[in-house]
């Protein structure tokens with residue numbers, strides 16, 4: 001689909017309360033101040049973007065400073081009802097069509113309407129051609145990961161539901177069980193359109209030159225532990241982190257022993273952050289004397305975070321998934337930084353590789369050259385999973 005060619009998408013994520021909204025708003029304001037037409041949109045139902053900017057926001061973009069627009073994605077709309085309706089419809093249809101109830105249940109569990117709606121809004125805004133930059137203030141990590149995994153997962157789901165759906169409809173028509181009450185093509189068309197729109201979003205988000213993630217954290221051990229896992233999961237789903245923003249850093253060198261103790265602990269954690277996210281730029285922001293609320297305070301935040309640097313920065317380079325020739329076969333490599341070897345599991349399912357890391361799963365569609373191969377040994381070292389593929393004479397008979 002025709003995105004404005006230069007559109008950049010920055011996704012801000014991190015644990016609850018670390019400063020995602022504040023830093024997303026400050027970054028967007030700085031990008032706009034430097035001349036890029038920018039929309040900051042919040043997908044977090046907590047509605048705090050309006051609080052950080054100190055202006056009321058709605059479900060349509062409003063200009064809050066020259067070139068800076070903001071909006072709150074409204075996820076409580078009718079869509080939720082339609083989604084629930086679709087779910088009931090599918091359940092009923094599958095039940096009447098004699099699909100195994102367990103399988104029917106699996107097929108009718110639809111992903112969250114909130115996430116789907118946020119993605120559709122993102123797509124519409126990107127497609128509108130109005131913006132140079134989209135800054136997305138995401139919900140806390142778990143919801144964000146669900147959101148980011150969704151376009152691919154949903155297309156996988158659609159590819160399975162659709163054929164079942166068709167088969168059942170055909171069966172019902174043949175046996176006249178359904179009668180005229182069968183809502184045939186309209187529903188199919190609606191699902192098909194949704195499928196296409198989500199494929200658009202996937203194209204937008206998976207494009208390395210377009211989209212990158214900023215991981216916001218505070219220098220505390222619990223937050224760092226979660227952020228490390230987030231980096232792994234983001235890579236699993238094919239997202240790149242362009243920088244880590246360490247927020248609420250206490251000043252060092254004061255006389256107060258309480259403060260000095262906190263500052264020491266934080267400096268130790270910051271060293272851990274730099275070591276953990278080796279190769280990813282880390283920017284810091286001090287604990288400010290007051291909540292950074294409103295555009296003047298956010299401008300100070302941006303000045304401290306980015307200094308003279310371009311707040312957009314270049315998107316991170318390097319491929320997350322690569323395939324190279326290796327002897328008489330191939331080597332598939334998937335970047336999975338900071339995973340522990342025991343957490344990585346993998347299985348082949350038809351033309352897909354099912355990758356599971358610490359409770360997150362991705363159905364990785366295999367490049368065509370690997371589909372005719374047998375998966376051999378797998379190794380996880382230095383943050384990369386390497387899987388050997390050997391030519392399979394049964395799938396690819398030699399004359």
Ligand SMILES: Nc1ncnc2c1ncn2[C@@H]1O[C@H](COP(=O)(O)OP(=O)(O)O)[C@@H](O)[C@H]1O
Nearest residue numbers: 016017018019020021022248286287288291292
């Ligand atoms: N560097 C900072 N210094 C002081 N207060 C901050 C700083 N960063 C964020 N805050 C405040 O912390 C609270 C949580 O920040 P927010 O951006 O809403 O976090 P999140 O979006 O991650 O939940 C807000 O009240 C915000 O004003």
Ligand SMILES: [Mg+2]
Nearest residue numbers: 020021044048
């Ligand atoms: Mg927030």
